Amino acid sequence: MPEHQQKNLAVYMLCVLLAALTVFQIYVRENSTTQQIHDRKFLEENSEQSKDVGQYKVTGGQTDSKVQCFEEMEILNDRLSLLEQLNFDKLGPTDYAARVFGGEVVSVVPTSRHRGSLLSRVRTAFSSMYDNYYQMQCIIQDCGTCFALEGSSGSIVIKLVKSVVLNAITIEHIPKSALPVRTDVYSALKEFSVWGINNPESTGKEIYFGTYTFDYMTTFLETFELDLDQPVSGVRFVRVDIHSNHGEKFTCIYRIRVHGTPEE
Secondary structure, eight states: OOOHHHHHHHHHHHHHHHHHHHHHHHHHHHHHHHHHHHHHHHHHHHHHHHHHHHHHHHHHHHHHHHHHHHHHHHHHHHHHHHHHHHHHHHSSOOOOOOGGGGGGEEEEEHHHHHSSSHHHHHHHHHHHHHHHHHHHHHGGGGSSSEEESSSSSSEEEEEEEEEEEEEEEEOOOOOOOSSOOOOSEEBBBBBEEEESSSSSOOOOEEEEEEEEEOTTTTTTTEEEEOSSSSSSEEEEEEEEOOOOBSSSEEEOOEEEEEEEEEEE
16 A cells, blocks of 8 residues: 555544544533433432431420420429328428327227127227327328228317317328229228317307318329308317228228318
């Protein structure tokens, strides 16, 4: 092949290679741009999804936090209420029946003994004069135990520290959470009435302060505001007539407190 033809062929081949390289570069550039656009769209979509998920987590987290805070506040309120109940003598109104101030349980008589024989009533009287007397005083002080009343009804007469114009009475039983066994029947008193008297030995005038229901299924300590339709005078003795309990064959009395204003 002549020399000039070889030169023309070399130039031709070089042009073909340059053209092919240009086409390849254009192809690569277009594909790269397309991939970048695709990647950008993918990143934007993921970014939006991440924002939605993040917003959901934040919103859900805030809701969960509020619920947890509300639950903690309820627990705190329950504990504060329990603390106030357990320290009622320090935080509550004055108890004018308290043994520590000079109060005294004069008598505790179950209804069944009222209906018993003369011998039974004499035995009750003698037991009240000795060991039973000191056990009765647990009704107006914290002994760590209760006074067990036979049956579901009876009467308790309490001598106050001084003559008091009554306005409330508080009934306390052991908390259900402190009981070793869960049951459907309890020895806590239920329905009771309150009377005020100045001389339990006589048949003088008695002041009726109303009949109430102690709901032990709801609380172990409850203060009842007495029904006072009209002004009343002070009384030195309070009689609590128990009419029923919460299903047990006996009635346990842990603490009775009497509140009011001392008579001048």
